[in-house]
Amino acid sequence: MEGLTLSEAEQxxxxxxxxYCDTESTKKVASNGRVLELFRAAQxxxxxxxxxxEQCGATRLGYFGRSQFYIALKLVAVAQxxxxxxxxxxxxxxxxxxxxxxxxxxxxxxxxxxxxxSDADNSASYSGVIPPPPGRIQVKKGSxxxxxxxxxxxxxxxxxxxxxxxxxxxxxxxxxxxxxHNRHPSGGNNExxxxxxxxxxxxxxxxxxxxxxxxDPIWSxxxxxxxxxxxxxxxxxxxxxxxxxxxxxxxxxxTTVRTVASATTTNEIRRQSSxxxxxxxxxxxxxxxxxxxxxxxxxxxNGFIPGSAAKEFFTKSxxxxxxxxxxxxxxxxxxxxxxxxxxxxxxxxxxVARKNGYDLPQKLPESLMPKLIDLEDSTEVGEQTxxxxxxxxxxxxxxxxxxxxxSLNQTWPELNQSSEQxxxxxxxxxxxQTLTQFDSNIAPADPDTAIVHPVPIRMTPSKIHMxxxxxxxxxxxxxxxxxxxxxxxxxxxxENKMSSSVKFTPGNTVTDGYSSxxxxxSDPEQIGGTVTRQRSHSGTSPDNTAPPPPPxxxxxxxxxxxxxxxxxxxxxxxxxxxxxxxxxxxxVPPRPQPSQGAGPHVHRPVDAEGLIAHTSTSPQQIPEQxxxxxxxxxxxxxxxxxxxxxxxxxxxxSEVLQVEKPPDSASSLRVAKADGRVEDKAPANVPxxxxxxxxxxxxxxxxxxxxxxxxDELRPEAEEHTQKTGVIAAVLASQPSIPRSVGKDKKAIQAxxxxxxxxxxxxxxxxxxxxxxLKDVLEERISLEVQLEQLRPFSHL
Amino acid sequence: xxxxxAVIAKENxxxxxxxxxxxxxxxxHYTVHTSLDVVDEKISAMGKALVDQRxxxxxxxxxxEDYKVYGYVTNSRVKFVMVVDSSNTALRDNEIRxxxxxxxxxxxxxxxxxxxxxxxRIHSRAFDNMVNSMMMQxx
Numbered sequence: 010m011e012g013l014t015l016s017e018a019e020q021x022x023x024x025x026x027x028x029y030c031d032t033e034s035t036k037k038v039a040s041n042g043r044v045l046e047l048f049r050a051a052q053x054x055x056x057x058x059x060x061x062x063e064q065c066g067a068t069r070l071g072y073f074g075r076s077q078f079y080i081a082l083k084l085v086a087v088a089q090x091x092x093x094x095x096x097x098x099x100x101x102x103x104x105x106x107x108x109x110x111x112x113x114x115x116x117x118x119x120x121x122x123x124x125x126x127s128d129a130d131n132s133a134s135y136s137g138v139i140p141p142p143p144g145r146i147q148v149k150k151g152s153x154x155x156x157x158x159x160x161x162x163x164x165x166x167x168x169x170x171x172x173x174x175x176x177x178x179x180x181x182x183x184x185x186x187x188x189x190h191n192r193h194p195s196g197g198n199n200e201x202x203x204x205x206x207x208x209x210x211x212x213x214x215x216x217x218x219x220x221x222x223x224x225d226p227i228w229s230x231x232x233x234x235x236x237x238x239x240x241x242x243x244x245x246x247x248x249x250x251x252x253x254x255x256x257x258x259x260x261x262x263x264t265t266v267r268t269v270a271s272a273t274t275t276n277e278i279r280r281q282s283s284x285x286x287x288x289x290x291x292x293x294x295x296x297x298x299x300x301x302x303x304x305x306x307x308x309x310x311n312g313f314i315p316g317s318a319a320k321e322f323f324t325k326s327x328x329x330x331x332x333x334x335x336x337x338x339x340x341x342x343x344x345x346x347x348x349x350x351x352x353x354x355x356x357x358x359x360x361v362a363r364k365n366g367y368d369l370p371q372k373l374p375e376s377l378m379p380k381l382i383d384l385e386d387s388t389e390v391g392e393q394t395x396x397x398x399x400x401x402x403x404x405x406x407x408x409x410x411x412x413x414x415x416s417l418n419q420t421w422p423e424l425n426q427s428s429e430q431x432x433x434x435x436x437x438x439x440x441x442q443t444l445t446q447f448d449s450n451i452a453p454a455d456p457d458t459a460i461v462h463p464v465p466i467r468m469t470p471s472k473i474h475m476x477x478x479x480x481x482x483x484x485x486x487x488x489x490x491x492x493x494x495x496x497x498x499x500x501x502x503x504e505n506k507m508s509s510s511v512k513f514t515p516g517n518t519v520t521d522g523y524s525s526x527x528x529x530x531s532d533p534e535q536i537g538g539t540v541t542r543q544r545s546h547s548g549t550s551p552d553n554t555a556p557p558p559p560p561x562x563x564x565x566x567x568x569x570x571x572x573x574x575x576x577x578x579x580x581x582x583x584x585x586x587x588x589x590x591x592x593x594x595x596x597v598p599p600r601p602q603p604s605q606g607a608g609p610h611v612h613r614p615v616d617a618e619g620l621i622a623h624t625s626t627s628p629q630q631i632p633e634q635x636x637x638x639x640x641x642x643x644x645x646x647x648x649x650x651x652x653x654x655x656x657x658x659x660x661x662x663s664e665v666l667q668v669e670k671p672p673d674s675a676s677s678l679r680v681a682k683a684d685g686r687v688e689d690k691a692p693a694n695v696p697x698x699x700x701x702x703x704x705x706x707x708x709x710x711x712x713x714x715x716x717x718x719x720x721d722e723l724r725p726e727a728e729e730h731t732q733k734t735g736v737i738a739a740v741l742a743s744q745p746s747i748p749r750s751v752g753k754d755k756k757a758i759q760a761x762x763x764x765x766x767x768x769x770x771x772x773x774x775x776x777x778x779x780x781x782x783l784k785d786v787l788e789e790r791i792s793l794e795v796q797l798e799q800l801r802p803f804s805h806l
Numbered sequence: 807x808x809x810x811x812a813v814i815a816k817e818n819x820x821x822x823x824x825x826x827x828x829x830x831x832x833x834x835h836y837t838v839h840t841s842l843d844v845v846d847e848k849i850s851a852m853g854k855a856l857v858d859q860r861x862x863x864x865x866x867x868x869x870x871e872d873y874k875v876y877g878y879v880t881n882s883r884v885k886f887v888m889v890v891d892s893s894n895t896a897l898r899d900n901e902i903r904x905x906x907x908x909x910x911x912x913x914x915x916x917x918x919x920x921x922x923x924x925x926x927r928i929h930s931r932a933f934d935n936m937v938n939s940m941m942m943q944x945x
Contacts, residue, residue, distance in 0.1 A: 330921050
C-alpha cells in the first residue's frame with residue numbers, strides 16, 4: 010500500500026470517521042458494519058465500493074485497519090469526484106474534496122435527539138454549545154473544524170478541573186464510539202459502558218455543580234471540555250454559527266490560556282493528537298496554587314514533604330482515606346514516602362479532581378508524572394515540551410505516507426505512553442519496584458557477573474537505595490573476587506588513608522580493612538566500603554590465604570622518586586633483587602615525603618613520625634659504621650638478606666601496594682619491614698621522639714641497613730608498614746657506599762648494635778601504636794558491620 | 807503462578823488474602839491458616855541470628871498432594887504465605903524467592919503510604935496488580 014498524504018482537514022475528518030466506525034473502540038480496526046454503512050452513505054455504486062475495499066487492502070487483510078480505512082476514504086473521495094479509482098491517484102490528486110457521506114435519517118435523528126436531550130439536561134452550560142450534528146453532510150470541514158478546534162483549544166486551555174471531566178464525559182452527542190475514543194485519560198471511567206449520550210449527561214451535570222464549585226468561571230458558558238475528535242465530527246455539521254458564537258466567548262474567557270498560540274494549526278493538531286494528557290494537565294494557576302501550598306508545608310521547593318505532613322494536609326480535603334491512599338500511590342512516584350514538588354502537585358491535582366467528582370485514574374496520567382529532568386517548575390514545561398514533541402510528529406504527519414500517519418494516530422496513545430516512559434524513565438527506574446526488579450534479575454544470575462556498581466540505577470538521590478542495592482547484591486554474591494578489585498582502584502586514593510588496618514593478605518581483606526575504617530566520606534566510597542566490607546566476609550576465601558607471588562609492583566604512580574625506583578626495582582625483583590637494591594640510592598632524600606604525602610591521614614602522622622625517627626636513626630647509625638671489618642661479610646649478608654627481604658618485602662609490598670596509597674607504599678613497606686624486624690629483635694622502648702631530631706638525614710651507610718635487614722629478613726613480616734620503607738630505602742640506597750665504608754670492626758659494630766637496638770625500640774613502639782590503631786579500626790569496622798546487619802534486612806528485600 | 811497469596815500480620819490475622827477464584831477459596835484460607843503454625847515453628851527455630859534474606863524466606867512449609875505452601879517472614883513478623891499448585895511443575899526455588907521479594911517490595915511500598923495504617927487491610931491497587939500478575943491465570 011503506498012503512502013497516503015492527507016491534508017490536515019482530511020486527516021481530521023478521517024480520524025473522526027474512523028473513530029465513528031470504531032465501534033469496538035479498538036482504535037485500530039473499524040468495524041466492517043460501520044464501514045460498509047459509511048460507504049453506502051457515500052452513495053457510490055456497489056462495485057465501486059468493492060473496488061475501493063479491494064484497493065485499500067481491506068479485503069486482503071480482512072478488516073479495516075486505520076490505514077486501510079483512510080485509503081478507503083480517500084478512494085471514496087476520488088470516486089466521488091469522478092476520477093478513476095487508482096491507488097496511485099491517491100497521492101497525485103490534489104485538492105480532492107473530502108468524501109461525502111450521506112447519513113441516514115435515522116442516524117441523524119438519533120444523534121440530533123441525543124444532542125438535544127443532553128442539552129436539555131445541561132441547559133446551563135452546554136445547550137448553546139453543542140452543535141447538533143445531523144450527520145456528515147457535505148461538510149466543508151476545513152473552516153468549521155478549524156473553528157471547532159479553536160474553540161476546543163481554548164477550552165482546553167481553560168482547564169482547572171474541568172478538563173478532568175472531559176475524558177469521562179465526552180460531549181454527549183457523540184456516539185459512544187467517539188466517546189470511547191477519548192476515554193483514555195480517565196481510567197475510572199473506562200469501565201463505564203458508554204451506553205448512550207443521555208446517561209452521561211447526568212453524571213456530567215452532577216459534575217457540573219462540582220466543577221462550578223471549583224470556582225472556575227471559565228467553565229460556565231463554555232463548550233464541554235475538549236474532545237478533539239468529537240468536536241471535529243460535530244463540526245461536520247452546519248451550526249458553525251453556534252460554534253462561532255461560542256468561539257468569541259471562549260476566547261474572551263481564556264484568561265488562563267497558556268502561551269500556546271491558540272488556533273494555530275500545530276495547536277489543533279497537537280490538541281487532536283495529544284488528547285490524552287489534556288484532561289489532567291495542570292494550568293498555570295493551579296500550579297501556582299499548588300506550589301504555594303507546598304511552600305506552606307515545606308519552604309524549600311527542592312525538598313520533600315514527609316508522608317505524615319502530607320497525610321495531614323490531604324486529610325483536610327475530607328476525602329476517604331482509601332482514596333487518599335490511592336492518590337498517594339499514584340503520586341508518590343519514587344515510592345519514598347515523601348512528596349517532591351511535582352509529586353505534591355500531582356497529588357493535589359488528583360485530590361481536586363476527585364473532589365469534583367472525577368474518578369481517579371488507574372495509573373498516573375502522563376501529565377502529572379514528575380519529570381526527572383526538571384523537577385521544579387517545569388512539569389508543565391516538560392509536558393508542554395512533551396506535547397510539542399508529540400505535535401511535531403503529527404505536524405509531520407500530513408506530508409507523511411498514509412501508513413505512517415494512520416499509524417501515528419493509532420500509536421498516539423502508545424507514543425504518549427512510551428514518551429512518558431522515555432521521559433520518566435529515570436524516575437521509573439528509581440522506584441523501588443524497578444530497583445528490586447533489577448536486583449531480582451541479577452540476583453539469581455551468576456554472582457560473578459553481577460554488575461559491580463549500582464550507582465547509575467537510581468537517578469533520584471537516595472543513599473539508602475544505593476546501599477540497598479549494594480547490600481542486595483553483595484548479599485547475593487559472595488566471594489566476588491573481581492569486583493572488589495574493580496571497586497578498589499577508584500577508592501584507593503580515597504581509602505588509602507586507612508593504612509593501619511592493612512593486613513598483608515592480598516587484595517580483598519586489605520581493602521576491606523581500608524574501607525571499613527574509611528568512614529563515609531562519600532557515597533561511592535561508602536558504597537564501595539559497603540561492597541568491600543561485604544566482600545570482606547568473602548575475603549577469607551582461599552584467594553586471600555595464599556599470598557600470591559609478588560605482582561609487579563603495580564603502582565607506577567608513586568610520587569616519590571624512591572618509589573619510582575622501588576617500582577623499577579620491584580618489578581625487576583623476582584630474579585634480580587640486587588639490581589633492585591641498587592636502585593635504591595635515590596630513595597634517601599624523599600624520606601620525609603611520607604609524612605607530607607600522608608597528610609590527611611590519621612595514621613600517617615604517626616607513621617611519618619616513625620619514619621622520620623627511623624630515618625633519623627638510620628642515618629645516625631649509618632655514618633657511624635663507615636668501616637666494618639666484616640663489611641664484606643655484611644655485604645654478603647646484606648645481599649642475601651636483601652634478597653630475602655626483597656622477597657618478603659615484595660610480598661607484603663605487593664599486598665600493601667594493592668591497598669595503600671601508591672606513593673607511600675613502596676618505601677613505607679620497606680621501612681616497615683626493616684623496622685618491624687628490628688623491633689622484633691629488641692623490645693626496647695625507646696621513645697620515638699628520642700630518635701627524631703637527633704640526626705639529620707644523611708645517606709645512610711648501606712652496611713648497617715643491610716645488617717638490619719639480614720637480621721630482620723629472617724623474621725617474616727606481617728603487619729603494617731607505612732613509611733618505614735623509606736628507611737629501608739635509604740638503607741638500600743646506601744648500598745653502593747658499602748664498599749666504601751669498610752671500617753673499624755668491633756667498635757663500629759658495637760656502636761651499630763646499640764643504634765640498632767635503639768632503632769629497635771623505636772620501631773617496636775611504633776609497631777605497638779600501629780597495632781593499637783589497627784585494633785581500633787577493626788573494632789570500628791565490626792561495629793559498622795553490625796549496624797549494617799541490622800539495617801540490611803529492611804533494605805535489601 | 808501461585809494459587810493463593812496471603813499477607814498475614816504479626817498477630818496472625820490476615821491483611822490481605824487473594825486466591826484464584828475458581829476453586830473453593832475457603833480451602834485456601836484454611837490452608838493458609840494451618841500453615842501459620844509451621845511458620846511460627848520455623849521462626850522460633852531460627853533464633854534471633856543474622857536476619858538474612860535467606861532466613862526471611864522460609865521455604866516450603868509443607869506439601870500436600872495438590873499443592874505446596876511456601877512461607878516468607880519479614881523482620882516485623884509480617885508473613886507472606888503462598889500456595890502454589892503442585893501440578894505447576896518445577897516452579898523453582900529461585901522463582902518463589904523472587905516472587906516473595908516482589909511481594910515484600912510491594913508491601914514496603916504500601917507501608918510508605920502515609921495513609922496506610924499498619925494493621926489495616928491492604929486495599930492498594932498497585933499491590934493488587936502485582937499480586938494478580940503472580941497469580942495463576944486460570945481463566
